[in-house]
Amino acid sequence: MSNIVQGKPEYYSVGILTVSDTCSQDSTKDRSGPVLKTLFAETSQLKKPFYVVKTKIVKDDTFEVQKSVKDWCDVENLDLVVTTGGTGFGVRDVTPEAVQPLFEKTCSGITYAMIKASLEKTEFAALSRPVCGIRGNTIILTVPGSPKGARENVQAILNILPHAIDLVRGESGENVHAQLRVESHECVHHDHKHGDKHQYSSTSLFGPVSQRQRKSPYPMITVAEAVNIVAEHSNILSPIKVPVDENLIGMVLAEDVVARQPVPGYRASILDGYSVIANDGPGVYPVIGVSIANTSHLSTNKLQPGQIARITTGGPVPPGATAVVMVEDTTLVRASEDGLQEESVEIHVQVSDGANIREIGSDTSIGTIVARKGELFSAVGGEIGVLASVGVKEVCVYRRPVFGVLSTGNEVIDHKSTSELKYGQIFDSNRPTLLAIAKATGFEVKDFGIVSDDAKELEKRLKEALTQVDVLVSTGGVSMGELDLFKPTLQQSLGATIHFGRVKMKPGKPTTFATLPGTAGAPEKLIFGLPGNPASATVTFYLFVLPALRKLAGYENWNSPILQAELMDKISLDPRPEYHRAVISFDHSKGKFMATSTGHQISSRMLSLRNCNSLLKLPERTDQCKELDKGSVVDVILIGKLNKTLQPSLKSKM
Incomplete structure (x- = not known):
């Protein structure tokens, strides 16, 4: 793929090489590569962005690393090659040794900048061995294999890379200096206390409407990239000691548990x-x-x-x-x-x-491990019964996150209000829906009500809520309207870091995810700005928020299960990947799951969620494929209980 338009490069071409024995055998385990791809995609609105044109996974082998890097430098002539993985002290970590002989020049300053940035976050960064150099017209970076370390290293030098690449390519770099001067007025740089985060600012909260942005400053990223970003920031909460009782349901063990009494304790x-x-x-x-x-x-x-x-x-x-x-x-x-x-x-x-x-101890003897770290206490009750039977009084579990729910909008009225709706008003269906999901999934939730479209009031309510919860979920106010204040309030009033503000999906394109550093060593707060349309809010909650809550709580499998089902309807495709509301049931005569659409899928239509137990993962429309025929097999995200029998007449009832 050429990056030349009328004789001038239109973007900086990037290759990302993941070096890992594990990932080379199972590409789904590669998290650092997608994280870096997302990071470079965040530069898409720049006059000359970075564009990832090559990705590859190789095992920890000197020859394979060298072959790929040489090919991308000498044949593909990429501007930047980034390797992730193999820079540690492990026996199989050979990336620096593989890459260094390829350098024609070393870039010790860039290496120092990456190490310095990492050391400010953790002393263990001293155990990483990154190197940087130049081969021909290509800059080569090696970064750690952890998603967090890889992102931090590249972020530390991302602003200077355009200038460096231009110089390597024989240019003066004047255009880069000019671009950086412009960006200094368009970008928000958080102080060193919160880490150097580069993000693109929303419209000023208090400027005239005539000066509002006409295009979103946030790059459009894929659902997979968004899920990875959320997962990267959803770190397991600290362990706590709790009694062995019914309140353990939904909690995850933080350590192995051994029997203190034999079962039975007598013959x-x-x-x-x-x-x-x-x-x-x-x-x-x-x-x-x-x-x-x-x-x-x-x-x-x-x-x-x-x-x-x-x-x-x-x-x-x-x-x-x-x-x-x-x-x-x-x-x-x-x-x-x-x-x-x-x-x-x-x-x-x-x-x-x-x-x-x-006989004594024939079921369980003293010292037997009866529950293991990472095990989830299910609603079946068996895990709690086992602990009680062997005399365990309390256990160490990961703290379950508390999340808050907030609706925004001048037009939004509490659904319990006895007043008649005025023209232009709507009942709030988002909070009742999300509160119901919280009850069904067992997470503690706080209701922060409805906030009008007022910057000061929104700032006050957000600050109040964030002192009480680990995760805050707001609906509405995340699009491009003059009263869509959620993003600018997060940035300009709270100092939050917005990690993404648009996702290529239907429904839910303006979904927003941000973080705010915790105080006094507390974990950072996760903030989700979901669209105001009810179907959009519900779908994005299941895709992004619920997995984050589960991961914070210590779940090993935090994503919703995915099945395959056969379509019982012909479905037209959308230009964006769609999460189509449906009902799936198991057809015993066919031995397969069957999916029935819930009808019209407009994002404001709550009826599309009635009886819904699944989301069909539909691909984006192409010239070659504009619809899926009845009988097509698609991936299905299960969000509710399976129906025992088919309901072929469901669509006709909507």
Whole structure:
């Protein structure tokens, strides 16, 4: 792909090389490559942006690294080659040794800038070995393999790279200086205390409407890139100690748990019958006692040969007994004069030693690991029951995040209001929907009500909410209207970092994600600005917010499950990838999942969410593919319970 227009480059061409044994075997495990691609995509609105034209994954092998880098420098003539991974102290970390012999010049200043930026965030950056150099007309960077480290390293020198590349290409660099002067008026640079974050500012909060931006300053990124960015900032919250009770449901263990008591803690009968000495065999025996599953009825007398004792299920086996015979294999021979007690019973069967007895610790012995770190306490209750059975009183779990819900808009009225709607007003359906999702998923949520389209009021409510929650979810005010104040308020009043402000998807294009540093060592706050249209808000909550909440809570699998289903309707495609609301059911006759559209999918139509349990992941429309026929198989994100039976008439009811 050429980057020349009328003899001048229109962008800086970039190649990203992921170096990892693991990722070379499973490309889905590569997180650093997509993070870097997203970072360069954020420069798309510049006069001369960076554009990733080559990506590749190779194993930690000197020859493979050198071959790829040489090809991109000597044959593809890329402006910038970035390798991620293999820069540590590990035995297989060979990237610096592979790349350095290719340099014609070294760039020690860029290397120093990357190391310095990383050391300001963590002392462990000293264990990274980045190098930078020039080969021909190409600059080569090596950065760490962690997504966070890779992004931080490139961000540290991103502003100077255009100038560096121009100089390597034989230009004077004057155009870069001019561009940087312009950008200094358009970009927000946070102080060093919060880390050097480069972001593009929204329209001034208090400027005249005539000066508002006519195009969004935020690059359009893919859903996958947005998910990666959110995941990168959704770090597991600190562990806490909690009692073993029903409140554990939905929490994740932060450490292994071992049994403190054996189960059972005594020799227990499996069934109702008689404790016997197995060697006695069949015959008639006197009943000398009773053992019931109750401490007040324990028999402490040792059973002697020729004796038996009545016992109930779960009752302690008396000393001397070696087996239990079930009551069905016996006959009463003689009862007491009052007829209330058994005096002698005939045993009809031969049993072996240990028959029908649960020995001490046979289920669980002391010290056995009964629950492992990372295990989720499900609503089934089995995990809690196991801990209770072995005497565990409290456990260490990851703290579950608290999130807040906020609606914005002058036209939005609380749905519980008894007043008649005026022309131009709408009932708020977003907060009730998101609060319902919170209840269903078990996360603690705080309702911060509705805020009018007023910058000062919005700032006040956001600050109030952010002191009480880990994650804040607002709906509305994220598009390009003169009263869409969410983004500029975050930037200009709160000093938040906006990581993305547009996503290539339908519905939900203006979805916004930002972070705000925590105070006194607390984790950073996650802030989601979801669109105001109800279907958009609900879909983007399931795609971005719910996975973040799960990841913060320690879930190993934080994304919603994905199935494949066959379409029962023909569906037209959109220019953007679409998350189409649908109902999926399992058709036992066909042995497959079937998907039924919920009808018209306009983003304001809440009816498209009624009975919805899934989102169809539909590709963007192309000249070659403008619709999907009935019977096509698509990926489906499951967001609700599966229906047991098909509902082919659902669409007609909408």
